[in-house]
Amino acid sequence: MTNNAVVFDAAKPLDFVAIGRLCIDLNANEINRPMEETVTFTKYVGGSPANITIGMSRLGLKTAFIGKVADDQMGRFITGYLNKEGIDSSSVTVDRTGAVTGLAFTEIKSPTDCSILMYRDNVADLKLEAGEVREALIADAKMLLISGTALAKSPSREAVFQALDYAKQHGAVIAFDLDYRPYTWTSDEETAVYYNLAAEKCDIIIGTREEFDMMERLGNNPERDDHVTAAKWFRHSAGIVIIKHGKDGSIAYTKDGASHRARSFPAKVVKTFGAGDSYAAGFLYGLMQGWDISASMEFGSAAACIVISSHSCSDAMPKAPEVHDYIERCLRGEITI
Ligand SMILES: Nc1ncnc2c1ncn2[C@@H]1O[C@H](COP(=O)(O)OP(=O)(O)OP(=O)(O)O)[C@@H](O)[C@H]1O
Numbered sequence: 567m568t569n570n571a572v573v574f575d576a577a578k579p580l581d582f583v584a585i586g587r588l589c590i591d592l593n594a595n596e597i598n599r600p601m602e603e604t605v606t607f608t609k610y611v612g613g614s615p616a617n618i619t620i621g622m623s624r625l626g627l628k629t630a631f632i633g634k635v636a637d638d639q640m641g642r643f644i645t646g647y648l649n650k651e652g653i654d655s656s657s658v659t660v661d662r663t664g665a666v667t668g669l670a671f672t673e674i675k676s677p678t679d680c681s682i683l684m685y686r687d688n689v690a691d692l693k694l695e696a697g698e699v700r701e702a703l704i705a706d707a708k709m710l711l712i713s714g715t716a717l718a719k720s721p722s723r724e725a726v727f728q729a730l731d732y733a734k735q736h737g738a739v740i741a742f743d744l745d746y747r748p749y750t751w752t753s754d755e756e757t758a759v760y761y762n763l764a765a766e767k768c769d770i771i772i773g774t775r776e777e778f779d780m781m782e783r784l785g786n787n788p789e790r791d792d793h794v795t796a797a798k799w800f801r802h803s804a805g806i807v808i809i810k811h812g813k814d815g816s817i818a819y820t821k822d823g824a825s826h827r828a829r830s831f832p833a834k835v836v837k838t839f840g841a842g843d844s845y846a847a848g849f850l851y852g853l854m855q856g857w858d859i860s861a862s863m864e865f866g867s868a869a870a871c872i873v874i875s876s877h878s879c880s881d882a883m884p885k886a887p888e889v890h891d892y893i894e895r896c897l898r899g900e901i902t903i
């Protein structure tokens with residue numbers, strides 16, 4: 567199976583490199599209650615692009631990360647975890663200004679009512695500088711993934727644009743997971759401007775309906791029509807635009823005018839966060855195997871179910887046989903909600 571919407575350079579030695587935040591998730595152990603009543607948490611590596619990279623590595627791809635961690639125990643935990651997962655961390659630098667590690671406390675009130683309380687003042691990940699982005703690493707990579715939160719502040723914002731520039735120069739396919747986290751931004755206008763500037767340069771754009779709505783503050787799509795949203799990006803660099811609708815599945819548009827709908831699989835949901843990251847890892851992995859868009863979406867949707875049925879995001883990222891097995895068990899009717 568092949569897809570023509572994006573083409574990867576098979577001669578490049580590195581499959582995938584991501585840039586952006588490396589953080590800590592502290593997921594409530596006593597679930598199905600509000601945060602006020604939570605006593606203990608389990609610590610995991612977090613941050614959407616980190617989770618996606620861990621997912622890609624678990625699926626068997628050769629991966630690397632470009633980011634910055636705090637000079638503390640949390641920062642060392644993150645780098646150690648990346649190394650353990652086989653992710654090249656040579657472009658993960660250490661902050662020397664006293665910045666801290668971003669923390670995401672997750673509240674799991676019910677399988678459908680989850681929220682995240684973020685502590686992100688003076689975080690190390692947003693201190694990454696353009697000069698710390700190594701051209702040679704991006705030149706080696708088949709794909710670069712960027713994620714929106716890294717655009718929220720300088721100097722991280724410039725670092726992302728530097729990475730985009732290197733990726734363009736060296737022919738890496740660029741994927742953008744919109745990953746919009748409002749608390750990291752100061753104004754809606756600034757958010758939309760930088761998201762749009764970055765998205766113009768990307769080959770694959772993945773986001774929820776709400777994330778695309780945020781970007782369309784600058785445009786005109788009063789009906790919130792997925793097709794209109796996608797068409798805008800085909801006038802720039804995009805070959806694939808995916809709009810996610812939670813449990814209702816996702817829809818992919820390709821530049822040739824086709825659209826592909828993926829339903830979600832049944833899942834015994836523990837919490838909903840992490841769905842988007844595992845979906846992205848599964849979908850991008852499928853594309854890199856040369857699968858068609860629908861097969862890649864199916865794989866991403868099943869990977870998402872495995873993660874939302876687990877307590878963590880990063881640690882729960884599945885290996886390929888687990889995802890295939892999940893799909894087969896769903897098809898046999900062995901997994902029901
Ligand atoms: N309750 C669910 N049951 C089964 N599959 C789900 C469920 N929620 C999400 N998914 C799957 O995960 C994919 C991505 O989910 P979603 O649209 O919620 O992304 P997201 O909002 O980016 O996720 P996140 O909560 O991680 O930010 C969906 O297209 C679907 O395949």
Ligand SMILES: O=C(O)C[C@@H](O)[C@H](O)C(=O)CO
Pocket residue numbers: 589590591611612613614615617670682839840841842843879
């Ligand atoms: O993206 C974050 O900073 C938090 C994540 O690690 C968290 O697990 C999540 O929301 C995944 O989508």
